[in-house]
Amino acid sequence: MAESSRRFTYAILGLAAVLIIAVLAAGCTQQPGDGQKTTLKVTGSTTVLPIAQAAADAYMDDHPMTDIQVAGGGSSVGVQSVGEGTADIGMSSRELKAEEKTRYPDLQSTVVASDGIAIIVNKANTVSGLTLVQLRGIYNGTITNWKAVGGPDQVIVVVGRDSASGTREFFWESVMKKENFTATQLEKNSNGAIRQTIVQTPGAIGYVGLGYIDAEVRAVPIMVNGTPVDATVATVLSGKYPISRPLLMITQGPPSGVAKSYLDFILSPAGQKIVTGEGFVPVA
Amino acid sequence: MSDRQAVRRSRSEIGVRVVWFLCALFAVITIFFIFAFLFYDAYPIFEEIGVWNFLSGSVWNPTGFPPAYGIYSLIVATLLATFLAMAIAIPLGIGSAIYIAELAPYRVKAWVKPAVELLAGIPSVVFGFFGLVVLTTWIRVSFDVPTGETWLAGSILLAIMALPTIISVAEDAISSAPREYKEGSLALGATHWQTISRVLTPAALSGITAAIILGIGRAAGETMAVLMVTGNAPVIPDPIWDVLSPIRTLTGTLGIEMGEVPVGSTHYHALFGVAVVLLVITLIINFSATIILNRIKRQQAPPASTGIPRRFPLTGWMERQGIFFRAHRTPILWGLMAVVLFAFFGLTGLGIALVLYLAVRYIPGRISPRWAQRIAFSLAALCIVVVLLALGIILYDILTKGLPYISWEFLTEPPSNLGRSGGILPAIVGTMYLVMGSIAIALPIGIGAAIYLTEYTSEGRLVGIIRTATDLLNGTPSIVFGLFGFAFLVIYLSFGVSLIAGQITLALMVLPTIIRTTEEALKTVPVPVREGSLALGASKWQTIRRVVLPPSVPGILTGTILSIGRVAGETAPILFTAVVFSTRFLPSSLFEPVMALPYHLYILATNVPNATGQQYATAVVLLGIVIAFYAIAIVIRHRSSVKYRW
Numbered sequence: 001m002a003e004s005s006r007r008f009t010y011a012i013l014g015l016a017a018v019l020i021i022a023v024l025a026a027g028c029t030q031q032p033g034d035g036q037k038t039t040l041k042v043t044g045s046t047t048v049l050p051i052a053q054a055a056a057d058a059y060m061d062d063h064p065m066t067d068i069q070v071a072g073g074g075s076s077v078g079v080q081s082v083g084e085g086t087a088d089i090g091m092s093s094r095e096l097k098a099e100e101k102t103r104y105p106d107l108q109s110t111v112v113a114s115d116g117i118a119i120i121v122n123k124a125n126t127v128s129g130l131t132l133v134q135l136r137g138i139y140n141g142t143i144t145n146w147k148a149v150g151g152p153d154q155v156i157v158v159v160g161r162d163s164a165s166g167t168r169e170f171f172w173e174s175v176m177k178k179e180n181f182t183a184t185q186l187e188k189n190s191n192g193a194i195r196q197t198i199v200q201t202p203g204a205i206g207y208v209g210l211g212y213i214d215a216e217v218r219a220v221p222i223m224v225n226g227t228p229v230d231a232t233v234a235t236v237l238s239g240k241y242p243i244s245r246p247l248l249m250i251t252q253g254p255p256s257g258v259a260k261s262y263l264d265f266i267l268s269p270a271g272q273k274i275v276t277g278e279g280f281v282p283v284a
Numbered sequence: 285m286s287d288r289q290a291v292r293r294s295r296s297e298i299g300v301r302v303v304w305f306l307c308a309l310f311a312v313i314t315i316f317f318i319f320a321f322l323f324y325d326a327y328p329i330f331e332e333i334g335v336w337n338f339l340s341g342s343v344w345n346p347t348g349f350p351p352a353y354g355i356y357s358l359i360v361a362t363l364l365a366t367f368l369a370m371a372i373a374i375p376l377g378i379g380s381a382i383y384i385a386e387l388a389p390y391r392v393k394a395w396v397k398p399a400v401e402l403l404a405g406i407p408s409v410v411f412g413f414f415g416l417v418v419l420t421t422w423i424r425v426s427f428d429v430p431t432g433e434t435w436l437a438g439s440i441l442l443a444i445m446a447l448p449t450i451i452s453v454a455e456d457a458i459s460s461a462p463r464e465y466k467e468g469s470l471a472l473g474a475t476h477w478q479t480i481s482r483v484l485t486p487a488a489l490s491g492i493t494a495a496i497i498l499g500i501g502r503a504a505g506e507t508m509a510v511l512m513v514t515g516n517a518p519v520i521p522d523p524i525w526d527v528l529s530p531i532r533t534l535t536g537t538l539g540i541e542m543g544e545v546p547v548g549s550t551h552y553h554a555l556f557g558v559a560v561v562l563l564v565i566t567l568i569i570n571f572s573a574t575i576i577l578n579r580i581k582r583q584q585a586p587p588a589s590t591g592i593p594r595r596f597p598l599t600g601w602m603e604r605q606g607i608f609f610r611a612h613r614t615p616i617l618w619g620l621m622a623v624v625l626f627a628f629f630g631l632t633g634l635g636i637a638l639v640l641y642l643a644v645r646y647i648p649g650r651i652s653p654r655w656a657q658r659i660a661f662s663l664a665a666l667c668i669v670v671v672l673l674a675l676g677i678i679l680y681d682i683l684t685k686g687l688p689y690i691s692w693e694f695l696t697e698p699p700s701n702l703g704r705s706g707g708i709l710p711a712i713v714g715t716m717y718l719v720m721g722s723i724a725i726a727l728p729i730g731i732g733a734a735i736y737l738t739e740y741t742s743e744g745r746l747v748g749i750i751r752t753a754t755d756l757l758n759g760t761p762s763i764v765f766g767l768f769g770f771a772f773l774v775i776y777l778s779f780g781v782s783l784i785a786g787q788i789t790l791a792l793m794v795l796p797t798i799i800r801t802t803e804e805a806l807k808t809v810p811v812p813v814r815e816g817s818l819a820l821g822a823s824k825w826q827t828i829r830r831v832v833l834p835p836s837v838p839g840i841l842t843g844t845i846l847s848i849g850r851v852a853g854e855t856a857p858i859l860f861t862a863v864v865f866s867t868r869f870l871p872s873s874l875f876e877p878v879m880a881l882p883y884h885l886y887i888l889a890t891n892v893p894n895a896t897g898q899q900y901a902t903a904v905v906l907l908g909i910v911i912a913f914y915a916i917a918i919v920i921r922h923r924s925s926v927k928y929r930w
Contacts, residue, residue, distance in 0.1 A: 074544025164544035
């Protein structure tokens, strides 16, 4: 038994050693120049997040003493965070709602980019184009087969965003005219997840930002007055493509300090190049 | 020994006892706090639309016009998904456990057992991603349905995820059945299979119970994998046994919506309402599982009852039902099974039930025990093959797609370009901190609680409460811990989204695993050994420390291994409490947010296009870290497993 009790002691000691090392390690992660680090917290829409993060990366390369922390959470969370002061900049993929404006009267929006909402289907789908009315019919459940809109004889698998999403809210207002979605709609919590489902489901339809269009999915042109309009940066910029929206960065009052410098960078030619690179439509 | 020494000794004995008691009480306090905080945040929705409307409403559309907050379909979906997953996982798991414990040649066992344990560490996000890409496509093609994102996909994934837990714990239980039982049975001329099925398995029933409850806990509460493969359409399958219908579980709803609602909105309160309901459902599942299995245990503990009522006179309705049930057990069970099969597969199911019944009724009498043994052993071997195959396919998929992207830069640099290039160092460090912090909190408390429960008490009312609390905590879904951590640590205590909030949340999550496995380990030490030590004049604490704990170390390590695997791979509890999408800096205090590997993987998989390689590479690194932890623990366990055979 002496033997075994010694082993037990060793096990305890080993464990204790690991813990002590962990605590020490936690204490030792001093960053170079830790003292003057300034932090900027950016929170909100996952649609705007790629722009904010890529711009933050470039900005931090030039300003090594600045730590820009970008987090998701959705447009509503973005507005709330900046309104309550828990974030310096809120990201939103929709305009402020009336109740948000009355609750946080000082908020100021800066448009940093526009975003076209592309309607995507599986590569194998032959449908040539959809009108906004047909699109609404598909999403409210009155059209259930691709045959009805000039496609193959195949059941339509409707894919949309979760009910907390700003993109869904925008789609619901601008395309659905506030009609309810069909109950059998598959719900995904991100653009990437929607795209993934479309890629592997022949009958599926979904809506994503322009940046998510690639060779694996097909963006369906929207029929405007009988002519098909492709979802591209050019058609959104010219205003021809009917489903597009501004992307906002929101500050408490006019931006100042690091926040101003960061927003100025995004609006500069270099920043707008990042916007284009992420698949969004530049504003300047 | 002088009087003073005796007094000091008894004082320190009391001190030790009080410490362990407080540890044990911790679980009760935690579960109370979870209930209190969830209910506090859920109350406004109950008040606004009424409890009954909330539960029975069939439409969930919080941002529709008008908003609808009905969760009936979500409740049904959660029950269905868990039920089917367990129907798959329990037979496979117990079959595999029997194979590993009793049938596997030593060399095979030496490989298979750690392999199964290792697999518990595959993060749920990885399962989800694999399920989304491979499993749903397979289901769509082979069943010819419009989409493979279905109830079936969710349940298969849940079954695979629950298997390592079920197998590990059940195997431990079967292996630690007293050796005399086995020898006695074999000496009486029973075949090996008869010994396993009639002696060892009943003897290990308590441990197998634990295994199943742990498995159900994991399945009912799983979030990330489920939300990625079930489609999340809030509908009830029509007809109800249509396993190819998309469903939306309570956990899935929390997972996809919680991160994006503003604090204090009606939608926010509705989600806490969902969490309360989820908690109540898991509570009911746990309670019924415990009650049912306790009954079985009581029935089997004395020499197997032959259907003759043992106790007269009849004392009440329950008692009469019990006797009626015992007397007609076979037809009732078969009838039940036929109904279930009929419900799921229609007439074909009824046919299957009939064939099975005839097989079980007439074949055993006709085939020799030797053949019965051959058939049973082949089935057990088949179980383990199926399990390893399923897990092997997943590992192969991850490794072949991820390894090419791993480089020194990937491991040592911060991410850039949204994680499409650069490395994942902050995420690796963040995950290590989360694991170490949470284990450092949970291990002492968990072991203390287990010691108190097994060594210091007999089954009284208080112990009953503590044990129930532990079971409840175990059944509590990880996403509920996430919500609790958010409401209590992040908002109420204003820790903010921080490392410490994540560590505490994760520690609470693994606490029951550590308590349960430690308890099981302590229980395998026979009472006479303790009595011997006490008789020699050792104090209670001396007995525990020198006699009871050392042989229990391997069992405790198994629990710790399982916990580390879970902590490293969990996304749901840290989703709202500890993580940030991307940072270049390592955390410099406990109150800063961190990056973590599973969350990074989740974000890459769902929010960043064109990062497939980095996704798989991140998965490989995560697996590598978990495997490293596991390997260390397995080596320690192997070295300390001096043959304690009682």
